Each structure stands twice: as C-alpha cells, then as structure tokens.
Amino acid sequence: MAFDGLFTRAMVKELADCLVGGRVAKISAPYKNEVILTIRNQRKNYPLLLSAHPTYARTQITEIPYSNPQTPTNFTMVLRKYLESAKLSFVEQFENDRVINFGFVTRNELGDKLPLLLSLEIMGRYSNLILVDQETGKIIDTVKHVSMDQNRYRTLLPQATYRLPPSQGKINPFKDESKAYLELLRKFPNREVLAKNIVKTYQGFSRESALILADRLHETRELDDAFAAFLRETNNPHPTILETDKGLDFTCFKASSEHVATFETLSLMIDAYYREKATRDRVMSQGSKLIHVIKNNLSRNRKKLVKLEKELKATENADEYRIKGELLTTYLYQINRGMTEVMLNNYYDHEKPVKISLSNQLSPSANAQKYFKRYQKLKNAVSFVTRQIDLTKKEIDYLETIQAQIELAEPEDLQDIELELEKGGYLETKNKAKKKPRQAKSKPETFIASDGTEISVGKNNYQNDRLTLKTAKKDYYWLHVKNVPGSHVIVNSDSPSDETLTEAAIIAAYYSKSRASANVAVDFVQVKKIRKPNGAKPGFVIYEGQKTLYVTPDKELIEKLKHAK
Template identity: 55%
Template structure:
C-alpha cells in the first residue's frame, strides 16, 4: 500500500475548521503537552468531556484534528510548551477561524494576563509542509509570544518568526477564495475556456485558493460531467457537511477526502464519522512508524551492529565445526597404528595398513619420522581428543550465538512494530542485556524501570474472548510465564520473531483460534507476508530454560495453523 502525500489542503481545512468549532468552542484549556517534536496536544474541557486536539507542524504530517491517540506526556516540557502553559492554561476558546481559504487555522483564546486584564491570544497553525509552524501571538498588537519553530531573518527574509517579532501572515498568492462572491463567475469563465476536465483542474489549481491536485480534479470532473448551475454550490456545500472518506485508487494509492469521490476509479473506500477519525486512520500507522524510527535511531544502530557481529561469528563457528567432522578419522588411525606397531619403522613418513573398521580396505596414514610408532599413534589420539573437545565447545558457542541472533532479530521486529511509548522498555532491555552502556548505566536503567508502566495490548475476538499481546520481551515473559493460566492457549509465529499472544480461554472456538493466530501473525516479522505459520499450544506445555534470553521459551505438543495478517481485522478487535 502506498500512502499518497496528498496535502491537508485549504478546502479540507475549511471543513476541519467547522468540525473543530462545533466540538471545541466555549471550552477551557485544561492540559498542554508536546508528545513528539513539532506536535502539541491541547486538552480542551468542552461539554463535560476532555477533548485532546493535535496541532502538528510535522514536515510530512502537518494537520489539526481531534485525536484519540494515546499521546505520552514527556517528563521535561519544551520551552514552547512552557510558554503555552503560561499564557493558555485555563484560557477559554472563543472561536476557531480559517485565514481566507488557506491552510491556516487560528484558535482565538480569551485569557487574563499577569495583571488580571483580559486579552485575546491567537494560536495559529500554519499547515505548509516543511515550513509548517505553530505561532502564539497577541491579537491586538500582533506581537509573537513564541513559536514551535524559530525562523530567523537569515532563513526567511519576508517574515521573522521569533518571540517579540511582529506576526505577519504568509504572502498572499493572489488566488481567488472559492467561497467568495466572485468565485462562481470566474469558475464559469474557466469552464467555457477549458472543456477538458484535466486541463480545467490545473486551471482551478492555479487560480483558486486552497485546492490540491485531488480536490481540483474532483471539482473539474463534476463540472464537465454534470453541467448544472448548482454543481459548484453543491460541491462547496459538501465542505460544510463533509462525508469523510478514505479510498484506494487503482494505483494502490491511499487518499483522504472530506467529500464524495467521482474523479478517481476507486478499488476500496471507507467512510468515517468525522474528519478527525479519518485522519487518525490515515496517519496513525505511518506517523507512528516515523516517530519510532526517529526515537530509535540509536537502538536500531546497536541492534544491527550486534546482529552483524553475531552472524559473522556464527559463520566462523560453523566453519570450525565443519572442520571437526573428521575427528573420528584421527581416532581410527590411532587405533590402527596401535594394532600394527610391529609393522612400523621409526624412519617411515607414511604407512599403508588394513582398516579393520572398513572391511580391511587399505588406508594410508601419515607419520612423523621424528617420533616413535607409539608416539605417532598417541599424536593421533591427542588430535582426536582436541577435535572432540572442540566439537563440544564450538557446539555450545554456536547454540549461544543462535540464541543471540534470535534475541536480536526479535528486538528488531519489536522496534518495527513498536509505538513511540514502547521504546523506553526496549532500551532498558538492551541495557540490561549489556548491549548498551550509558554513561551512568545503573541510574539510567533504574530511571527507565520506573517509567515502565505499559501493559500487554488487549483484544477481543468476534466471540468476545479476551486476547492479550506482549509488545516486548519483558511483557512476553510476564504474560506467558505469570499472567496466563496453565490451560490458556499461547500463540507465536513458527520460527519467526514475533509477539507472544494469549487466548484467555481453556476451550477457544475455531474462530477464536483463527483470529488469535491472525493477531500473532500481524505482530511478527511476517506482518507483510501471507500464509504465515502460527504455532499454538496450551501454556502448561511451555517452559523457559534457566539463563535463557528474555522472551525465549520452548514448547511441545503444538498445533500449527496458517493465516494471513489482516490489519483491518486486528484494528477491529483492538479494545
């Protein structure tokens, strides 16, 4: 699936502004935090509910929406958050407006300053790709209080975005606001000049404010195929009464829209109850993945380096083990020499004798003329013993190295599947296992242990059976070896790194088993594969060897089922 880089355009901003007004205006700010870089969450107490609002100036995912995501509150607030808390904590949200039809949403707050006077502050969210920003400024004076990204005159000569500077809106592009009175006539003129809808779409994009490629194509398609005087008015009205839709086109690209789709040949589409729910679905996985990559750069580097080191070690050990396969030949030669000592002279450098281990076939044995016949035999016995000891040692080292590789591949998979809030637990595990050594290791580990409060994820099958999923090795061990009952069923992808999954039932139905196996396949390295083998067995048949790595268990008496990972089903079953 390719997620299209469709912008949060001015038309969508128009619809979102209305949705936010309905849900938030009149509410009071009760909490402010910055869970991730360039993203702020305001919790608005409105209609007796706490409503979290995400304001994002992310270069790829800039947007404004009500969010249902579990956004963590970092222990140390940023300077921007401190400024917002100082000026907006407890402030009343009077209005939410859009600047012209541009991608700028302004939150208008009523706030009392330090001396108790009422003042209006505006929090402007500029949704403009890599130039996206969040700016808090005074309405009356236009003085900037703070910005989430400070932009100096060296970076932008047109306007300075720094505390104390005068707030200036982005430069006007000279385009027509489609909601203005002159828009309909100008569009009609374009329509008569450009009867081809793709050419007309480009003209709309060039001359009207707030259109993206997708929205201009949609309007042009309707104008050409539905030549009615009300087509344009109906189209605009859909942004006042949106139909939030996520759809996949024939090129397997995913798009989001606040209106019905006509211009694209759709393979699949989903409707949502609100624009915010639509954006949660569109952005959640991709944005989370990028956040995890950003947070976990150091962890990924450590894991990849350790994996490479252990894979090379395994190759060397395997080569050594292969060389010891001839150990028995040394023993046989020693015994043959011992049997035929009387036929060997000290001056000989080799001898051909009957091999009584192989139907008395002749065997050539190399000798040292510096040693006696008996010493030559002992030399072969010593080489045999050395190789035999090496087989035991190398075999043990190979087992340990394989365990290291399995552990690291499992950690690698956990990072790929993790949410940002899961990363501290994975980091702690790597420190405890000696892969990472912070400057003050003991304090860092202790600090991270205190942070760990996450629990396995909870799902319910379509038949209402509880399913728990461990998201890291610590959770896996706790879930399998302590939380689960002996007659519960345990699921794990066969010979593939992944999460431990528990069905909390001693008699799950076939549907329960199928869905739990699908969850296990989804939370594994084979998430993007098909026909994935998943083992399942009662918990009482699982044991953890002493001294084994976190998350490692052995089991017997399992059954195996093959399933296809299904993100839609997993999200549906999530509690």
C-alpha cells in the same frame, strides 16, 4: 488528497462547530512538534491535535490514546502558562490557505482580558505552531524557532513581530469574481494539464483536488454550477478513505465506488488514516538507535553461525586422523625417520591402501602421536562448536524477537525494549551516575472477543514475562505462534469457546513475525504448563502438552476486537 486549503476549510468548520465557546482543560505534548489541547465544551472533552510534523502536519480532534513525556518541552510550558482555562473564541482559516488561527481569550496577572492567537501553519517541513499576543502583535513563542539567518522574510522567535506567510499571488476560489476557471477550461481541455493550471491559478488546491474539479467541469455544461457545488462540498464534506494506485488516500469530496471506508467526521477519518502510518514512522524514528543495534548484532551473529557451521563440517574428518594414527602405530616397523609419506594397507577398509603424509623431522612414533593429537583436538572441538552453534541460534532467535517487537511496537513501548537491551548489554547505559526517574510500566494491549472474553497481548518481552508469569491465572489459556518470534497472548478464561480461541490465535499470528503469512501454526496451552528456564532471556518460556490451531492473520478482525473494548 493532501491536507490542502480546501480540506483545511472543511476541517475548520468541523472544529468550529465542536469547539468554539469551550475552555482549555489540559495541554499535552506527546510527540515532538505536536501539541494536544483538551478543550472542554458542552460537557465533553475534545482532544484537539495541532501537529507541525514535517510529514504529517494537520489538525483534528483525535481519539488515539497518547502519553506525555516525563519532561515537558519549553513550548508546552509556555502554552500552559498562557492558555490553561482560556476560552476558545474562534477558529478561522486565513484566505483559502493552510493557515488556521485559533483565537483564545484569557486574563493576565492584573485580571485584564488578554486576546491570544494560536496559529497553525501547515506547510510541509516549514510547518509551525505560533502563539501570538493579539494586542501587541508580538510572538510569545513557537514550536519551531526560525531566525533571520534561516528566513529573511519572517523571523519566528519570541518577541518578534508576527508576520503572515508570504502571499503566493493566487486567487481565492471563494472570492473569484473573474471566473478564471472558464478561461482555464477553454485553454487547457486536457484533464491533467487543466488540473496543473488550476493549482497554479487558485489558492489552496492540491493536485488531487484539482483533478476532481477538472473531472467535474468536463462532465457538465453548467460550469458555474459545477464550480460552486464543488466549493460548497467543503461545508458538507464526505469523509472517505480511498484505494488508489499509490495506496490509501483520503478526501472530503464525494468519491466513486472505489472507496474503502466512509466516516462520520473528518477527524475520525484522519485518525483512521494516520493511526498506523504515523505510528510506524514515529517508531522507526524514535527507535532508530534500537533498530541499528539489533541489525548490527543480527549481522554479526549470522556471520558467526556460518563460520561455526564450517568449523563443524571440518570436524567430520576427525576419524581419518584417528585411523591414520592407528595405522602408523601398527606398521611402525615399515617406517623410517626422514620419510615424507608412506603407503599402508587400511585394515578398516578391506586392506585398501592409504597414503599418509609424514614429517621428516619426527620419528615414526611421533608422527603417529601427531595424528592422534589432531583427532583429539577435532573431537573436543565438536562439543565446543556444537554448543556455540546452539547459543548463537538462540541469540539470533532472541534478536529476531526484539526486531519483530519493534516493528509492532507503539512509541510508548520502546522504553521497555531499550531498558531490556541495556540490561542485556547490547546498549550502553546512559548517565550511569545519574539515577533515572522511574518509568511507569507499559501495559499489554487488550482485546475483547466476540463473546465478551478479554484477551491480553504482550508487545515486548517485559510485558510478555509479566503477563504470562505474574498476571495471568494458572487456568487461563496462553497462545504463541509456533517456532516464530511473536507476542504472548492470554485468553482470560479457564474455559474459552472455540471461537474465542480462534480469535486469540489470529491475534497471536498478527502480532508475530508471521503476520504476512497465509496459514500460521499457533500453539495454545494452559498457563500452568508454562515455565521459564533458569537464566533464560526475557520473553523465553518452554511448555508442553500444547495443541495447535492454524489461522490466517486478519487486520480487520484485529481492529474490530481492539475497538470493542
């Protein structure tokens, strides 16, 4: 279901129970249009995510790790100025709409109490996060500025008077004394049509929620009880991720037996639902420039490889030119200047006659030399073209490795990949004259095998090189998918069990271009048998004495081992 008014109501209750009375301990903005307020309450820190993302606008307590950008946004600085150490006094929903108000109390420069309102409006591409001075009703700042030119009804700029979103003229289902659903059921007995009109009539209903209510009303004669029970479920939700015809979905209502997973809280469910989906979109958005560069270079090199292979095939006729030159030299006495062709017996092929084209401007000897020169040119080309084919194939393998790493990357991993492409000359270095602030080195992913052994996974070439060549001990075990771009995996043990090696191989298969394959070959060998050739590109190593395991990537096992740490 969408993050509609009913789901918002259930989430507001969950947040209020956990957070009201706590104080803001930290304010972060890991991504554009998103803020995390770490609220300290009852001796525990709760990272409260407030997202005005156009596609994934929501609020929840998140457990997904995040990192701050080097330079905070202006809105982040404003929030830090006003909300650090502020006490959260209430969390409320406006009517049954997707507007959540977080009330804070802090003190101004004079020590007087200052009530502030942080309003999150979950409205698709119009989503916003607005900080308001409750005493004056003036906006202090917003995560997205909206001028009069953009919206004549509401100006969302600093110092503008805060106005609520325009009313849609719908009924709040929790205040429906007219029992409009009875008339709707009478007029629209069809399930789909009934759901459509529930959305039109009641505030806060998405199509998915309306369909659930329509089914409940059709299943019972006690319509009033069914309607009230449906609304009461927002106070005692059932967080569930479902498998539908359109893919995964989530709900706070009781689900059928088709559910995929249930969770203790709505926040845990939303984390699980958005963890991969939102991360992939962020990577695709933030890494769009890198993806474009890789695609262009791959396309150019693949075309180059086709051309080189055609040239190599053409050199297969080199011996024909040599033979024709030798025949002309042998039978010079039969050739006269001015001839355009001659038929000679080929003593290399049982005296079979062969027709040889001649230039009437050249002497017989010069014609023979012309064929020898063509032969020598093609012979030299074989060596050059073969070397170029080898280099081009290595370039394609390298670019495909980067492409696979971007597909598997977290947003924070993109900095390493961008730096690698800059150093490799694929990207123009920005601000050459201005020295960039030193970026913290990203760390490999860590997993814990079933027997407690730690497994490390490099997610880009810099991590792979550091992990394999500098961090890992020589007697640890190294794994990599055979002949396919993928991550370096290190089992941090000199004598891992067969079960641990198998789990590490599954991880290696998952973090590779073969993650969708059913039977993946994974090589494993001790780190001491790994070496990097001089001048090799980042992430490239060679090894010998390896053994091979055949495994199938298993996402559920990956998640289990990742969260075992």
